[in-house]
Amino acid sequence: xxxxxxxxxxxxxxxxxxxxxxxxxxxxxxxxxxxxxxxxxxxxxxxxxxxxxxxxxxxxxxxxxxxxxxxxxxxxxxxxxxxxxxxxxxxxxxxxxxxxxxxxxxxxxxxxxxxxxxxxxxxxxxxxxxxxxxxxxxxxxxxxxxxxxxxxxxxxxxxxxxxxxxxxxxxxxxxxxxxxxxxxxxxxxxxxxxxxxxxxxxxxxxxxxxxxxxxxxxxxxxxxxxxxxxxxx
Amino acid sequence: xxxxxxxxxxxxxxxxxxxxxxxxxxxxxxxxxxxxxxxxxxxxxxxxxxxxxxxxxxxxxxxxxxxxxxxxxxxxxxxxxxxxxxxxxxxxxxxxxxxxxxxxxxxxxxxxxxxxxxxxxxxxxxxxxxxxxxxxxxxxxxxxxxxxxxxxxxxxxxxxxxxxxxxxxxxxxxxxxxxxxxxxxxxxxxxxxxxxxxxxxxxxxxxxxxxxxxxxxxxxxxxxxxxxxxxxxxxxxxxxxxxxxxx
Numbered sequence: 001x002x003x004x005x006x007x008x009x010x011x012x013x014x015x016x017x018x019x020x021x022x023x024x025x026x027x028x029x030x031x032x033x034x035x036x037x038x039x040x041x042x043x044x045x046x047x048x049x050x051x052x053x054x055x056x057x058x059x060x061x062x063x064x065x066x067x068x069x070x071x072x073x074x075x076x077x078x079x080x081x082x083x084x085x086x087x088x089x090x091x092x093x094x095x096x097x098x099x100x101x102x103x104x105x106x107x108x109x110x111x112x113x114x115x116x117x118x119x120x121x122x123x124x125x126x127x128x129x130x131x132x133x134x135x136x137x138x139x140x141x142x143x144x145x146x147x148x149x150x151x152x153x154x155x156x157x158x159x160x161x162x163x164x165x166x167x168x169x170x171x172x173x174x175x176x177x178x179x180x181x182x183x184x185x186x187x188x189x190x191x192x193x194x195x196x197x198x199x200x201x202x203x204x205x206x207x208x209x210x211x212x213x214x215x216x217x218x219x220x221x222x223x224x225x226x227x228x229x230x231x232x233x
Numbered sequence: 234x235x236x237x238x239x240x241x242x243x244x245x246x247x248x249x250x251x252x253x254x255x256x257x258x259x260x261x262x263x264x265x266x267x268x269x270x271x272x273x274x275x276x277x278x279x280x281x282x283x284x285x286x287x288x289x290x291x292x293x294x295x296x297x298x299x300x301x302x303x304x305x306x307x308x309x310x311x312x313x314x315x316x317x318x319x320x321x322x323x324x325x326x327x328x329x330x331x332x333x334x335x336x337x338x339x340x341x342x343x344x345x346x347x348x349x350x351x352x353x354x355x356x357x358x359x360x361x362x363x364x365x366x367x368x369x370x371x372x373x374x375x376x377x378x379x380x381x382x383x384x385x386x387x388x389x390x391x392x393x394x395x396x397x398x399x400x401x402x403x404x405x406x407x408x409x410x411x412x413x414x415x416x417x418x419x420x421x422x423x424x425x426x427x428x429x430x431x432x433x434x435x436x437x438x439x440x441x442x443x444x445x446x447x448x449x450x451x452x453x454x455x456x457x458x459x460x461x462x463x464x465x466x467x468x469x470x471x472x473x474x475x476x477x478x479x480x
Contacts, residue, residue, distance in 0.1 A: 140314045142309055142311060142314040142315045143314070143315070143317070145283055145301075145307070145309075146307070146309075146315060148283065148300075148301045149281060149282075149283065149301040149302075149303070149305070149306070149307050150301075150303055150328065150329065150332035150380070151301065151302060151303050151332065152332055156332075160328065160331070161317070164317070164319050165317075165319075
């Protein structure tokens with residue numbers, strides 16, 4: 001409860017300051033207006049539709065990153081030789097900021113879901129990949145000897161031994177990747193992809209609807225928090 | 234059955250095993266005993282195919298060992314690390330059968346038989362962490378037997394268990410090996426355990442690991458924890474080999 005004191009005071013001060021004309025009206029809507037815009041955007045379905053569009057891209061990109069990251073990570077973690085061959089290429093790609101790939105993704109995929117998911121996948125791949133490599137390397141060597149002595153094929157070794165043994169740590173990487181996915185999806189939408197929450201925010205801002213923009217920001221914060229809660233289970 | 238010829242293994246220039254040669258006829262029980270650092274475990278891993286020797290060769294049934302094979306089952310000493318903690322007892326035993334491609338209705342039947350044989354019937358749904366060390370080691374043995382191995386390789390399997398549990402398991406392994414006519418290579422640092430279980434005992438010496446002595450144990454089976462250990466032949470073997478294990 002003590003934690004609520006500061007936000008409450010700020011919101012009250014904001015509302016009063018805004019009504020008294022102390023705060024610039026263009027960039028700071030009144031909290032009461034923001035709440036009204038939020039309720040309206042929820043009621044007419046536009047907010048939920050945008051949320052779904054953003055989620056669609058974020059989750060698709062996340063799924064690609066997760067599958068690719070786990071598979072590649074397992075191969076690299078199990079085979080030091082492959083790691084030595086492929087590792088440097090990965091290290092060269094990794095520092096590229098995902099958003100710097102937006103122009104390229106646009107060129108390849110055009111506007112829409114696929115280009116957004118591709119950028120998300122690139123950004124979310126690294127935490128999954130790196131965590132999986134180290135988790136697989138940390139798998140009890142006895143278990144790997146066991147699977148060798150049972151002559152398990154690579155894929156059965158992966159499914160029966162390695163991934164279950166490493167899953168606890170891989171899950172950490174997936175959680176980080178999920179959070180990144182949402183951030184990158186919104187970023188791509190704000191920068192140029194005409195869909196989803198990010199695009200609606202930039203549209204509201206350009207239409208001088210700062211009340212709606214704040215409402216969307218508030219909603220995005222809630223969505224991010226909820227996604228994180230879901231991922232922690 | 235097993236023919237080891239001049240086997241040598243080095244780790245970064247240091248010889249761990251040198252010039253090891255021995256034969257084990259099919260169905261016989263060989264115990265390898267030695268002080269720590271004598272390369273016992275390395276030798277077992279060579280037999281398993283997990284290590285390729287730098288010199289010499291091991292052949293099983295006339296075929297050179299080039300890598301691990303399901304026909305050679307391993308029971309590791311550290312059972313807590315060698316069982317799958319996310320699988321139940323039945324699931325752990327199932328692993329060996331899955332690897333051998335035993336289909337489902339038969340698999341369940343075999344699991345039941347194996348669990349009954351190892352006295353694990355009542356805890357098939359338990360997880361390894363819920364079991365005592367002795368029970369966990371039984372699970373590992375049951376899994377190994379599920380592979381239907383020609384050769385059972387046991388790496389100090391009872392080294393971490395208390396004396397009473399250990400004696401019980403010794404008798405069970407001896408009984409099962411006799412029943413199934415499995416060839417067994419059993420690593421231990423306990424001389425009495427080696428004599429009690431073995432048809433043959435090889436004593437290793439350290440630096441580099443080499444064969445110091447080999448004996449054939451001429452005590453009839455089934456053996457008994459009480460009488461066999463008081464048998465004058467048992468004591469005689471013990472006297473002969475004891476000095477070799479001092480550092």
